[in-house]
Every structure is written in C-alpha cells, then in structure tokens.
Amino acid sequence: MSDRIDQIITILQGIGEKLRGAQHVTVLTGAGVSAESGIPTFRDAQTGLWSRFKADDLATVQGFRRDPVSVWKWYAERRVAALQAQPNAAHRILAEIERRVPAFDLITQNIDGLHQRAGSQNVIEVHGSLARVKCLGHQHMLDHWPEAGEEVPPRCPTCRSKLRPDVVWFGELLPEGAWSRAMRAVKACDVFLSVGTSGIVEPVASLVQKAEEQGATIIINNLEVPISATPQHYYLNGEAGTILPLLLQATWPERSSPV
Ligand code: BV8
Numbered sequence: 460m461s462d463r464i465d466q467i468i469t470i471l472q473g474i475g476e477k478l479r480g481a482q483h484v485t486v487l488t489g490a491g492v493s494a495e496s497g498i499p500t501f502r503d504a505q506t507g508l509w510s511r512f513k514a515d516d517l518a519t520v521q522g523f524r525r526d527p528v529s530v531w532k533w534y535a536e537r538r539v540a541a542l543q544a545q546p547n548a549a550h551r552i553l554a555e556i557e558r559r560v561p562a563f564d565l566i567t568q569n570i571d572g573l574h575q576r577a578g579s580q581n582v583i584e585v586h587g588s589l590a591r592v593k594c595l596g597h598q599h600m601l602d603h604w605p606e607a608g609e610e611v612p613p614r615c616p617t618c619r620s621k622l623r624p625d626v627v628w629f630g631e632l633l634p635e636g637a638w639s640r641a642m643r644a645v646k647a648c649d650v651f652l653s654v655g656t657s658g659i660v661e662p663v664a665s666l667v668q669k670a671e672e673q674g675a676t677i678i679i680n681n682l683e684v685p686i687s688a689t690p691q692h693y694y695l696n697g698e699a700g701t702i703l704p705l706l707l708q709a710t711w712p713e714r715s716s717p718v
Contacts (some may be wrong), residue, residue, distance in 0.1 A: 463686065470688045470695060471709035477650055477676045477693075478710040483562040485648035486553055487666055491655020491681050493573050495547040495700040498540065502657050503682075518628045523595070527621055531612035534624040538589040538604060541571035549654065549699035550577035552707050557581065559711065564644030568656060568663055570626050583640045585633050585663055587626035596620025633662065645669045652678045654699050 478484065490500035501508045512533070516522040523530045554577045557563040566583045567574055572590055574582045593600045594615030605613045605622065613622050627633055641663075645651065651670035658664045671677055677692045680702050684694040695702050 466686055467695070467705075468709075470686065470693055471705055473688055474678055474693050474695075474706055475709035475712075477678075478556070478560070478706070481560050481650040481676075483564075483648045484556060484560045484650045484652060485644045485670065485675075486556075486563075486565045487651070487653045487656060487663070488553070488565065488567045488569060488574070489654075489656025489658075489681075490569060491657075492549045492553075492567075492699050493544070493547070493569055493571055494655065495549065495698060496544040496571075496573055498544055498569075498571055498573075500655075502659065514629060518626075519630055520595075520628055521630075523621075523623055523628070527612050527623075531623070534589065534626070535604075535607075537570075538624075541573070541589055544571065544573065546573045546577035547700045549703045550574055550579070552703035553654070554578035554580075555707060556710075559714075562647065564640070564648070566641045566644060566663070566666065568660065570624075583637050583644065585627070585637045585641050587624070587634065589624060589626070591625035592622045593625045594618060594620045594622050600625065638662075641666065642669075645675075646673065648675050650678065651675045652680075654680045654703070656681065657683065 490498065494500050499506050499508050504510065517530055517533050550573050553565060553574065557579055564581045564583060565574055565579050566585055568586045570584065570587055570589045572588060591600060591602055592604060596615060596618045597620065599615050599617045614620065615622055645666050648670060651667065653667055658667060667677060680695045680697065680699055682696060684696050686696050687694050
C-alpha cells in the first residue's frame with residue numbers, strides 16, 4: 460500500500476513541477492468531472508446514461524424527429540438536474556488553476572454549465588449547452604430555455620418549427636466556432652490535462668493525440684487509467700474531486716487551497 464502512495468506522491472510532484480512551469484494549460488473534461496455533483500456519466504457500467512437509454516433514440520436528429528416529445532422531456536429533465544446540482548471540488552480546482560497560470564483554456568464535452576458556475580472563464584463547450592435551445596427548421600437560437608407551455612416541444616418564435624436543445628447529437632458537426640477555439644487551445648498548450656472522459660467520442664477524442672504530437676505534457680485523470688508516468692505522460696486513477704485538490708496542493712504547496 461505504501462508503495463502505491465509513494466508512487467502517487469512522486470507522480471503528483473512531477474505534475475506539480477510541470478504545472479508550475481506551464482505557459483498555457485488546456486484542460487479537456489467529460490462527464491466524469493460532474494459525476495461527484497450527482498450528474499450521471501454516459502458509459503459507466505450501471506449508472507451510465509447509455510446503459511439505461513438508447514443514444515440513437517435520444518441523442519440523434521433522427522431520434523428527435525421520430526419522437527420529439529420524449530427527447531425534449533429527457534433533456535428538460537437533465538437540465539433541471541443540472542440546475543439543482545452544485546459544482547464539486549474538481550470544478551472549483553480547475554477554476555483556481557485558471558487563475559494561477561499565465562494562459563488557460565477549458566474544453567468541455569459537458570452541457571451542464573457547472574464549470575461556469577464554479578468560476579471558470581475560458582470555457583469552450585464543444586457539445587453545446589442545456590442553457591440554450593435552437594429550432595429544427597433554421598437553427599434560430601434562443602439563449603434561454605423556454606417556459607413550459609402547452610406545446611411540447613415548444614415552437615420557434617421566428618419560424619414556428621420545433622425547438623430542440625442546443626446540444627451536439629451523434630452525426631452532427633460540432634459548432635464551428637467552438638471547434639476552432641478548441642483546436643487553437645490544443646495547439647497553444649504546453650500542458651494538456653484530461654479529466655473525467657472516456658476518450659471515445661470523436662472528434663474530441665483526437666485532441667489528446669494532437670496535444671501529444673506537439674510535445675505537450677499529457678496528464679489524464681479518470682477511473683480507467685492506471686497510476687503511472689513517463690517523461691511526457693502522467694496517468695492518475697481516481698475521483699477527480701479527490702485527485703485535483705491533491706494536484707493543486709502538490710503544485711502550489713505554499714498557497715493554501717481556497718476551494
Ligand atoms: C461528428 C450529446 C462529424 C450531448 C453526445 C457515424 C456517423 C457520424 C458520426 C459518427 C459515426 N460513427 C462514429 C461517429 C463519430 C461519433 C462518435 O464518436 N461516436 C462514438 C460513440 C464512436 N461522433 C459524432 O457523431 C460527433 N460528430 O463526428 O461530426 C460527422 C458528421 C456527420 C457524418 C460524419 C461525421 C458528435 C459527437 C457528440 C455526440 N453527443 N451527447 C448530451 O446529450 O450530453 S456524446 C456524449 O459523449 C456526451 O457529449 C459526452 O460528453 C461525450 C463523451 O463522453 P464522456 O464525457 O467521456 O463520458 P463517459 O461516460 O464516456 O466517460 C466518463 C469518464 O469519466 C470515464 O472515463 C470514467 O472513468 C470517468 N469518471 C467517472 N467518474 C469519475 C470519472 N473520472 C474522474 N472522477 C470521477 N468521479
């Protein structure tokens with residue numbers, strides 16, 4: 460057991476050195492960073508959304524066209540759950556790291572808005588957000604979720620076509636602006652920190668490799684990686700709400716962690 464602790468301490472010290480000297484930190488998060496806020500992930504065995512629901516029915520345009528009421532209700536429920544959830548220590552630590560490094564970008568696949576509520580500023584939502592809706596007909600955007608009315612799903616005030624959540628479904632292109640910002644953030648970084656993503660969904664999954672190819676230090680925290688390190692890679696198995704506070708402490712031991 461003590462060997463494992465010694466290994467974690469050595470890895471955290473190595474990461475601390477890299478983060479202290481970093482010029483530009485780019486973070487990629489997935490559903491795992493919100494798991495300790497009570498938001499289910501997608502692919503975790505029992506609790507994952509895709510083990511309980513069919514992605515084809517709920518996260519594709521075809522699924523929405525087949526049954527717009529069920530899809531709208533599913534996202535409306537997820538939106539309420541996200542609003543009732545609180546950012547956890549992982550969200551807060553990432554916001555704190557942003558304040559302590561010269562340049563920082565946070566790319567998230569999550570649509571729950573918890574990074575922004577934790578104080579993160581440079582958030583790039585590559586899979587959209589539950590805070591916004593758009594219409595099926597002409598992509599007219601509404602920057603708020605409409606009040607519940609008679610009709611479900613509600614209709615676009617401009618063209619009367621059905622409204623849908625402003626999230627990226629399977630088979631849909633990522634928002635052009637967000638994707639190019641994410642690519643710039645990866646190109647600019649010397650430290651790339653991935654937290655709570657299974658790295659399955661493309662094209663986001665390819666960002667780690669892009670960071671690696673340009674020589675950035677790669678740090679990966681989720682529940683599936685081992686605990687190990689090479690000169691360029693650091694793998695930390697563990698819950699983000701536990702690992703990230705240790706990482707902050709190891710990086711700036713002289714500055715107490717205010718989160
Ligand atoms: C695209 C909607 C170009 C929002 C999501 C056929 C046709 C078209 C495209 C494809 C195709 N076949 C494959 C593709 C590509 C497809 C894809 O990648 N499919 C996968 C399944 C193979 N991608 C797309 O379709 C993308 N668009 O390619 O456009 C195109 C267009 C047309 C034609 C050709 C090409 C669009 C992808 C976006 C899909 N939208 N959701 C929503 O409802 O939320 S996917 C869904 O997966 C979410 O967005 C989610 O964010 C994303 C990634 O999942 P993760 O966040 O990683 O979550 P997961 O549960 O998987 O993992 C959690 C991790 O956390 C685990 O590692 C776990 O260990 C860890 N963890 C758990 N607890 C903790 C923790 N870690 C730390 N602490 C904890 N406490």
